[in-house]
Amino acid sequence: MEIVFLLAACMSIASVALICIFLFANGLPAMKEIGLDNFLLGRMWKPGADIYGIFPMIVGSVYVTGLALAMGVPVAILTAVYLAFFCPQKAYRVVKPAIELMAGIPSVVYGFFGIAVLVPLVRTISESVNGRGNSIFTAALLLAVMILPTVIGVIEPALRAVPRSYYEGALALGATHERSVFFAVMPAAKSGILAGIVLGLGRAMGETMAVIMVAGNQARMPKGVFQGIRTLTGNIVIEMGYATGLHREALIATGVVLFAFILIINMALTLIQRGEHR
Amino acid sequence: MKTLCRYTRRMSAFLRRHYVGSRLMNFAVHAAAAVTVLVLGFLVAYIVVRGVPNLKPSLFALQYTSDNQSMLPAIINTCTMTFISLLLAVPFGVGAAIDLTEYARRGSRLTRLVQMTTQTLSGIPSIVYGLFGMLMFNNALQLGYSMLSGALTLAIMILPLIMRTTQEALSAVPDMYREGSFGLGAGKLRTVFFVVLPSAMPGILSGVILAIGRIVGETAALMYTSGTVAKVAGLMDSGTMLALHMYKQASEGLYLNEAYATSVVLLVLVLLINLLSAKTAKLMMKGRG
Structure with missing residues (x-):
């Protein structure tokens, strides 16, 4: 029976291995055919003319x-x-579940909210600079909201894990409640805070549906904060439906690049957390 | 201790009056929390206010046509998909967690590898899962656009979530329980199944419910695995899910009213799932007494 459990535990190893194998096996040949420089640093994405440069999407x-x-x-x-430090118990019982609910709301609902509310709002704000509603700024604003629960969810326990004596010591030295929290507790929790930020980074980079609904998705170098842009994730979803041949492989290769970014971010996270335990 | 606390509190409040910096920090903290809650409140209120008037009975007809954007097929598919994915993922997730907490030697190379890959899995974005599912299940295993390949993809996606919550639930069970069971002459396996698992059940359940929430809201991983056909689908057919259905309505721009209605349904579902998960988790705390 022990073997059965062990096999189950090995599922995650097998999954990661399979994901790597399938993505790399299908994506690397296209990178080779296009040429790694042309693919990663090319500033033109024109599948019709067989030009595949994803630099605009990376940027x-x-x-x-x-x-x-x-x-x-x-x-x-x-x-x-x-x-962690300012919330009365009664308020905590409302705010905490609210933030958990925020984490559960599907990204399409966020995206739809973006289309309905943020896009017109940003269009009005940026009218003077010839801005569009579907822009870098709109997508970033929406993502900023979406990563809130993830980041909060990591930082709050990190703050709580700091020994209470730090806070009390600062208070005893005559610091105000605020100063004690910001200058005694927060520095002690900095690796947890960093881990939260890195996790948020991964979420933001990998988010797909909400972003393509508000980002404009023009495959060109960004021309300003209030102009449209396409992300790596968007590139895959938008064109995969009708792509064939090299075009399709180039999209899978885009996925490989995204995957590589995520792996690097994950590794950074592991290093931060390992440092924390030491 | 309590009086001391109150005294320092009052002292702190007194000092605060004289330090602009502290007052600013205090304001910033409260403002940030207010922004977070208000954004969520506004989002929910906006969707509900715009969506509820558009909830018509015809949206729940069994047949989807381009005239009547019924969401019932998508809802049924969502249920099927949730069921199959859980059926695939829960045994593996719980089994793996049992291995990690009850059997594995802590710090062995294999255990570390399992933990590392699990963390990697939980960081992979859903579009990458979608790509992988398409390449492996749709193409290599020739399942084509089908509920099955969607469910297989989702099963891998929720595996780390179920593993983590189960692991937490299992390690929250006091060692006393295990020792008592051993003392009465039960073997390891019997102890795990009849003592540890039952008392960890609420924690495991709350994790499973969270996983349901992820499945219900998933789009990017399913677009190119289970596809977008708006029909009640069998295991090998392509069938759309509620979230994907809504994405199509919203992005085509023709059915905005229907999209509002669908998002209300999604939002209510997610709300219920969250509440349920929190309630079950609380049960776990209570059982501990």
Whole structure:
């Protein structure tokens, strides 16, 4: 019977191995055929003319993710601080489930909310700079909201795990409640906070449906924060339905690049968490 | 201790009046929490207000036509898909968790590898699962666009979630229970099945319910595995899910009212699932007394 459990445990190893094998086996030949430089650094994506450069999509993903983190992380950290140190018990019983619900809302619902509310809003705001509603900014704003529960969910326990004596010590030295929390407790929880941010980074980079609903999806180099962009994830979903031959393989190769990014992020996360335990 | 606490609190409040920085920090913390809650509140209220008036009985007709964007086939498919994926994932997930908490030597190379790959799995975005599912199940195993290949894909996707929650539930069971069972002469296997698993059940269930929530809301992993045919589907047929159905309505731009209605249904489902999961998890705490 022990063997059965062991085999079950090996399922996750097998899954990761299979995912790697299938993605790389189907994606690498296309990279080779197109040429690694042309594929990764090419600034043109024109499947009709057999030109496959995904640099615009890489830049697009990086911009959207970076901006989303810049907007989402401060709010997430402060909210986590609120939950851990400022929240009366009664409020906690409302706010905590609300944030958990936020994590459960499907990404299409977020995307639809983006189409209905954020896109017109951003269009109005950016009218003076000739902006569009479907833009980097809109996608980043939506992602910033979507990563909140993930980031909060990691940071709050990290803050709570800091020994209470840190906080009390600071108070005893005459610091205010706020100063004790921000300058004694938070530095002690910094690896947990970093882990939360990295996890949010992975979520934002991998998010697909919500982003393609609001990002505009033009496969070209970004021309400004209020202009449209296509992300790596978007590239796959949008064209996979009708792609054949090399085009299809190039899309799978796009998936490989995304997968590589995610693996690097995961590795960073593991390193951070390992450092924490030491 | 309590009076001391109250005293320092009051002291802190007194000092705060004199430090602008502390007041600013206090404001920022409360503002951030308010933003988070208000955004969620606005989103839910907006969808409900716009969606409920569009919920017509005809949207729940058994047949989907382009005139009547019925969501019933999608709802039925969602249930089927949830059932099959859980059937595939739960035995493996729970089995793996039992191995990790009850049998495996901590820190052995294999255990570490399992933990590392599980963490990797939980970080992989759903579109990558979708690509993989398409390549492996649809093409290599020649299942084509089918509920089965969608369910297989989802099963791998929710595996780490079920493993993690089960592991947590199992390790929350006090060692006393195990020792008592051994003391009465039960073997390892009997102890696991009749003592440890039953008392960890609420925790495992709450994880399973969370997994249901992920399945119900999934789109990117299913678009190219189970496909988007709006019909009640059997195991080997292509069938759309509620979230995918809504994506099509919203992105084509022709059926916005129906999309609002569908998103209300999705939102209510997710809300119920979350509540249920929290309730079961609480049961676990109570059982511990």
